[in-house]
Amino acid sequence: MKVLSRYVVAMWQFFLVVAKKIIDSTELISKWVTISAIIAGGIWAYYNFLIVDYKLPNAQITLSTEVIDTGGDLRLLVVHIKPTNIGKVPIEIKSDGLSLSLRKIPSGNGKSEQINLDEIKPVFEKKDLLKRYESYLMEPAVMYDEVALFYLPKGDTYAIEANLDLGETGEVGAFDFVKIN
Structure with missing residues (x-):
């Protein structure tokens, strides 16, 4: 019985030594994980605040068109102007x-020739499409x-340009061309 109790005591002491080593290594691992998390957080902050500058507005604008036959020589041109905020902060747009x-x-x-759109006078121009808001x-x-909706004669081709003014950070624009059939 004495041998058995010595054996149990020896096993218990061995278990305590192993448990202490596991606890010590766990503390070391915990410290390394904490240090790694602090370094990763610093890299993330540097990237977001200094390189990407996530606070700046980041918008894009796209155009799409539909031509609807309404009978007669006029067609209804439906222009979809789609501004999108692809950034991480809200953007306030003036009217x-x-x-x-x-x-x-x-x-x-x-004959072939280049067309300069800036030299063509607009048939329609509106600078305050958002004034109703x-x-x-x-x-x-x-x-x-x-x-935006337009009645236009069939057979003509039009260039459509939309611009979104972002204030101090500039503007973004989009072009589309449509033949009224």
């Missing part, structure tokens, strides 16, 4: 911050859809 212009492309005279706040990761 005159979204503009749209429509220019009729002249028919060619039978008291405030236009673009939330992050949201695509908006503003619609």
Whole structure:
């Protein structure tokens, strides 16, 4: 019986030594994990605040069109202006911050030539498409859809330009071309 109790005591002491070593190594691992997390947090903060500068507005704008046959020589042109906030902060747009212009492309005279859109007077130009809103706040990761409608004669081709004014950080724009059939 005495041998058995010595054996149990020896096993218990061995278990305590192993447990102490496991606890010591766990504390070391915990310290390394904490240090690694602090370093990773510092790298993340440096990247987000100094390199990416996530506080700046980041918007894009796209255009899409539909031509609807309404009978007769006129067609209904539906222009979808889709501003999207692809940044991480909300963007407030003033009521005159979204503009749209429509220019009729002249028919060619039978030879190849470059067309300068800036030299073509707009058929339609509106600089305050958002005036019906008291405030236009673009939330992050949201695509908006503003619609403009035009009755136009069939057979003509038009250049459509939309611009979104972001205030001090500049503006973004989009072009689309449509033939009215």
